[in-house]
Amino acid sequence: MQLTVEDLPNGVTKAVLVGRLDIDGAAAVDMRFNVLAGAKRALVVDLSQVDFIASMGLRTLMSCARSIASKGGRMALAGPQDHVLKVLATSGVQDVIPVRASVDDAIAYVTS
């Protein structure tokens, strides 16, 4: 599991996840997501290269989203593959963290 963080204009931060956001993957990025959650107010997480997600990975995303929301910030997920989207939809995470088809759509959401 790789995490690349890039600061974009307008105070938006893009986090790109690559690999499996399973138990091991979540454990690998949990700490850095906590840091992001504490420091950023507009976060886009690019999931297009995430091959797998289950509830431990969802927890990482949910925990981050909650922190950002508590500061009045916004977070969105971008471009999940179909089977990852199925998990997001079934678990109800999609209802809490908006999911957009592309990174651009997600940026548009968090800056609106």
Place this chain on the structure above:
Amino acid sequence: MPTRPVEDDLRDVGKAVAWADGIADAAGVPAALRNDIQVCIEEALANLIMHAHAEGPKAIELSLDADETTALLQISDACLPFDVATAEIPAPDPGRTGGAGLKLLRSFAHEVRYARHGARNTLTLVFSTEPASRHALDPAVLPLVRRIPAFAEMADATLVDLLGAGRLQRYAAGEKLMTQGEPSAHALLLLDGEVAVVNESRHGSAPVARIAAPALIGEIGALAALPRTASITASTAIKALAIGRAPLLDAFSHAPAMLVSVIGQLGQQIKNTNTALGLYASGFAALERGDLEAELKDDLSNPTNELRNFADAFERLAKRVNQERRTRNEMETAALIQRQMLPLGVADPQGRCDLHAEIRTARNVGGDFYDMIWLDDRRLALAVGDVCGKGSPAALFMCVTVTMLRLAAREELPLDQMLRKVNALLYEQNPSSLFATLYFAVLDLDTRTLTYVNCGHNPPYVLGADGTCAPVEMGGPPLGVVPDKLWPVHTLTLKPGDGLFVFSDGVTEAMDAEQREYGEARLIEVLRAHAGSNPEALIHAVMADVDRFAAGAEQADDITCLAATLR
């Protein structure tokens, strides 16, 4: 079914998921299904590792069996019972960061079943690429199903409709397909695999039949809306169609032949039941002959659910009858050995004394023995003993003791040395730690001297011609208890008309129905009352008095008497 233990450690989950995915990939399971399987494995294992409680090790095991269209996943563990299939899913809560696992699991798996076996939970998840009914209509299924008599003559259209109404289900070996006593809502059409029909009762489970695919099971219950009469357990992996009552009734209305076939099957079951009842009756007769416990007889005479309990009741019964028979044979053999060891009668050809001995063995062979041996033409060895314990070991120990005494008695050793030797031999060759009490006396008929040793035996009585009755000394431990021992030797000089009465504690400890003991006082009274009687009459008087006292109560111990009277 490939199985892998999973450590109680989140770090092992990824490896377990990869292991299962390797199997799914090799079996050709499509990628979308593989993702669902991985999600469910992670959810189930993470839940067990993080939240489940266990009294000992969780002992988690993961099994997966898959083909191109279906995967059957099982996760078993030794945690406290938790039914994943019916547990309440927490309401969606934006504040929560977890809790989605159960929902994911139940949404992604096409079938979720939970079972508790002993101390283990088993979660079975079935994943399938195809809707159940489409699979059933696979043309290859029709010829298979037609091998079932009920469907042999059914019109294609009716059969296709019936199968189309079914729902394809898969079970792993060991899973329960139907549970005895539960309402019947559907029949199962076995397409692949073998099941066991199991009768369940308060005595346990007894398999009564095996049924292999293709077969229709549970249809009578489903049609008649009766509770299941037996449980059905998968012996192998099972593929079956669950068909509800409505489509079954519909098929019946179109196919009277199916009705005839079901009636035929009912007839067969009635025949089986009659056979079972016949066996039950014979078994019961055997039980009566075997004189078994009243409680068991009662249980069998007034069965609450005789047919349900038949299989195990009969098995239990047969076991008991055979066990009883074996025990009885063993007892009879032991009693025979014992009786053949003991002398029937000894008489003094020179008429210096009268002798008599009798033994009455208890129902369970005891260890009493007596012996009367001529050492030469004037010295007579008399012995009465009691081996502790009952049954064959005690009887055999008795034989060894008697044999050693006979051999040692002829060695012309002093009495104390002789018994020291016998004791040492019995002590050495005594793996069961048995021991024997013994009163051993040598009566010199010319000098009328009685020389004796008492090894822990209840003291005999010396009977005076004048009606006195005095016990002789106790003397030390029984034979076979200590490795080396010299017992004190006592000598008495008797007069003509004096006698000796030696007996086992079975006499004085004989019980009446109220568990009162016969006791020494009653014995002394009889011995005095019969002073001067010959030994045979004396012994008969004692035994008759004991019988009067016991008044028919069964005795636990052998009763042995030996008497000698000088003329």
